[in-house]
Amino acid sequence: MEYELAIIGSGPAGFSAAIYAVRAGIKTVVFDKGIGGGLANVSPKIENYPGFESISGMDLMEKMKKHANKYADFKFNEEVKAIEKSENEFILGVQSISCSAIYFLLALEMKKLAACWYCAPLFAKEIIKETLQLPETYVPMAFFTVGYPLKAVKVPPRIELKNIIFKFEANEGEK
Numbered sequence: 001m002e003y004e005l006a007i008i009g010s011g012p013a014g015f016s017a018a019i020y021a022v023r024a025g026i027k028t029v030v031f032d033k034g035i036g037g038g039l040a041n042v043s044p045k046i047e048n049y050p051g052f053e054s055i056s057g058m059d060l061m062e063k064m065k066k067h068a069n070k071y072a073d074f075k076f077n078e079e080v081k082a083i084e085k086s087e088n089e090f091i092l093g094v095q096s097i098s099c100s101a102i103y104f105l106l107a108l109e110m111k112k113l114a115a116c117w118y119c120a121p122l123f124a125k126e127i128i129k130e131t132l133q134l135p136e137t138y139v140p141m142a143f144f145t146v147g148y149p150l151k152a153v154k155v156p157p158r159i160e161l162k163n164i165i166f167k168f169e170a171n172e173g174e175k
Contacts (some may be wrong), residue, residue, distance in 0.1 A: 006031065012061075016064075029075060030074045031075045033079035037064075052126075056136045115146065
């Protein structure tokens with residue numbers, strides 16, 4: 001996808017920049033290696049932000065995220081690893097947390113370890129917070145459980161690649 005502006009980081013400044021850029025007619029994408037909100041997320045109380053006498057950092061960032069999401073495209077849990085300039089454009093190399101997690105799980109499997117990735121806190125923060133009755137200052141994160149299985153696990157047989165790839169034949173008139 002092509003954008004005119006890429007903002008790296010979605011703390012208060014990133015959210016604000018995204019809103020102003022898109023309102024100025026600039027096609028914008030915002031990358032954040034976390035869930036958005038930056039360090040403000042871990043502030044238990046913010047008392048110097050216009051419009052709020054007192055608010056938790058996480059609540060303020062949720063409000064800013066909701067507002068900014070109406071304007072720009074956001075890529076959370078995706079870290080910009082490289083920036084390359086070519087002629088009149090920049091190319092960003094992005095690493096997704098989910099891709100990193102998959103590689104980690106595959107490496108554990110090769111070592112004959114059993115593992116499970118619990119990512120629900122990243123994607124269903126409010127449900128997790130409410131169900132577990134967590135405090136307002138709760139910062140969601142994913143975690144892994146890793147260990148040796150108690151008993152041998154039978155690995156299902158692999159399906160051959162040729163059996164899962166669909167072949168599309170061109171119509172006679174399109175050849």
